[in-house]
Amino acid sequence: MTVDQLMVFSSEDLNYITALGPASLGEGPIVEVQQAWQDCLSGSATRPAGVRQVIWDSWQRSLTCGIDPQDCAYRFVDPQMLAARLELNRHLIAGAAQVMTGLLAYNPRGHINLTDAEGVTLHFCGLDLTPVGSRLLETVQGTNCTGLAIAEDRPVYVLAEENFATALRQRRMHCAAAPIRDAQGKTLGMLTLTAEPGWFHFHTLGTVQAAAEAVSRQLALQELLEQQQAVLEVLNEGLVVLDGQGRIKAINRYGRQLFRVGLDVLGCPFRQLGQSELTDEILLHSGESLRDLDCTFVLPDRSHLACLVSVCSLEQGGRIVSLREHRRIREITRRIIGTQATYTFDTIEGQSRAIEDALHLGRIASRSDSTTLILGESGTGKELFAQAIHNASERASGAFVAVNCGAIPRDLVQSELFGHVEGAFTGSARGGSAGKFELADGGTIFLDEIGDMSFDAQVSLLRVLQEGEVTRVGAKKSQRVDVRIIAATHRNLSQAVADGAFREDLYYRLNVLNLTVPPLRMRREDIALLARHFLGRCARSLRKAVLGISPQALAMLTAHSWPGNVRELENVIERATNLAATAQIEVGDLPLDIVQGQPRVALEDVPEPGAGPGLGAVEANAICAALRDTKGNIRLAAQQLQVSRAGLYNKIKRFGLSVDAYRPGVD
DSSP: HHHHHHSSSHHHHHHHHHHHHHSOOOSOOOHHHHHHHHHHTTTSOOTTSSOOHHHHHHHHHHHHTOOTTOOOHHHHBBEEEHHHHHHHHHHHHHHHHHHHHHHTTOTTEEEEEEETTTTTTEEEHHHHOTTTBBBOOOHOOSSSSHHHHHHEEEEEEEOOOOOSSHHHHHOOOOOEEEEEEETTOEEEEEEEEEOGGGGGGTTTHHHHHHHHHHHHHHHHHHHHHHHHHHHHOOOOHHHHOTTTSSBBBEEEEHHHHHHTOOOOTTTGGGTOOOBTTTHHHHHHSSSSOOEEEEEEEEOTTEEEEEEEEEEEETTTTTTTEEEEEEEHHHHHHHHHOOOOOOOGGGOOOOHHHHHHHHHHOOOOOOOOHOOOOEOTTSSSOOOHHHHHHTTSTTTTSOEEEEEGGGGGGGGGGHHHHOOBBBSSSTTOOOBBBBBBBHTTTTEEEEEETGGGGOOHHHHHHHHHHHHHHEOOOOSSSEEOOOOEEEEESOOOHHHHHHHHSOOOHHHHHHHTTEEOOOOOOGGGGGHHHHHHHHHHHHHHHHHHOOOEEEEHHHHHHHHHHOHHHHHHHHHHHHHHHHOSSSEOOOOOGSSSHHHHHHHHOOOOGGTTOOOOTTTTHHHHHHHHHHHHHHHHHHHHHHHTTSOOOHHHHHHHHTTTTGGGGSSSOOO
């Protein structure tokens, strides 16, 4: 035994071992031990010199527990409880079984048993068998090697004459036991070797302890491997471990999901998972690690797996291949940059006939994947409609990526939309970069100001619409994307086609479904509703107690022509909320162009709050604004106000307005 192994025994144990000599522990003072046992049973409280203190104390505990030394029957746990214990300790049993078999080779006439920490036999091998399920605690069987080791929680040995039960004493078998512990030092079970005196030597004690420690190390290694496997399984990237010949040693759950395979691929060549342009480089590379290479695998079922591949070579040969799916990377990117749609049809404010018509067409567009073109002036809320269409569609759980084509430099439009490979141009990102279409894969892309797109980008966009594929700038191969396109513009695309500024074939591809978001001047009855909506939001954001809008200010807002549409109205309300010194927005809080641009209308004619629309200054200001917009054209003004020309003439006369004042060239 080593010094470390000897340290677990008491000085008395060591002295006893030394006195017995190095040859065999079986040649001990048998008569003294037997007499001491008789004295103990007779009630003696004084330990005779011929017995170890640890044995004497164990005998005393056995007497206290009422153990009958003549009763040699085993006690067993309930079969149902035993089944549960065997399942709970399956790793312990598996780890100890091989070690026990190896240990038995040096003890052919003995037997070895494994118990849990509570003394229940879990496994055995050898001649003199201890039944599985038997209980070997001191409190059940009296002094025995396994029970004593559990009581002392350390390696012990018990000679035949030191057992408490007569049957065990007469069997003339010596025992040594050692605890099996986990990585934290907690006792998991006991390993006990029983041998005839001729086979039970001085070094047997160290052998049993070394065997128990070997089981402990094996369990710790198994726990570490399970932890590593658990880590591999929860990683959100595919991992494939290859040996030196390119065969699959391990593949985690996500890797099996990517390649659509099971564990039956273990031992198979890596090429069996799929073919790609980088397969040879993955298998043959032996230099520095490869990182984030774009790769597309063609799987056995002819489907495609587009991913980023990294390869790490192992010192002992083989390599680890890491795969991150493009679509998952794009999902993470979208979460980071916040490309999600928030507006729905229910959150778009307005009750006018014009906005209701637009909402109706939007709901129709949401029921299909057809390309949709949204027309309307700047600031009318075209993106709100695009978001609402997306959120009402079957793609609602996918990405919504908005791109302002007019804000991207013309020479970078293709790179932004379709991505680029590394080295495609000066300053290109290392490893390349995905374009907006790839980020929108599985969802919707909103191309705002599509009329400002360059001619070259229009050609690439047409390919996406026709083939469902994008090609990164500088790439040789295209890749499929599943994207629904919603485009928007304030331009007259049909005129742009006639002028040669926009491709005719692309225009027809985009104009499958279309809707027009009406300008604010065409939905004046919504101005008050929108103004109050924006006021509520601004007041909360600015933490100001501004609760309403004065009738005079509301009249001016209603009469304004709003060239910037809803966006302009929102900005005006935010400005007025900041300036408001009272609980409501007053005329003085409005911009000068709105106040000074109003025709003179007596303020006493302004209706009180709650009065119906179409009366007083609100109606007069609306008529003045329409005449100003149409330069005094009664027919167009009537159309804008959605009234008959005769009705408009009557109202002009009623309010004493002059049509000539709005016509050019009239003083």
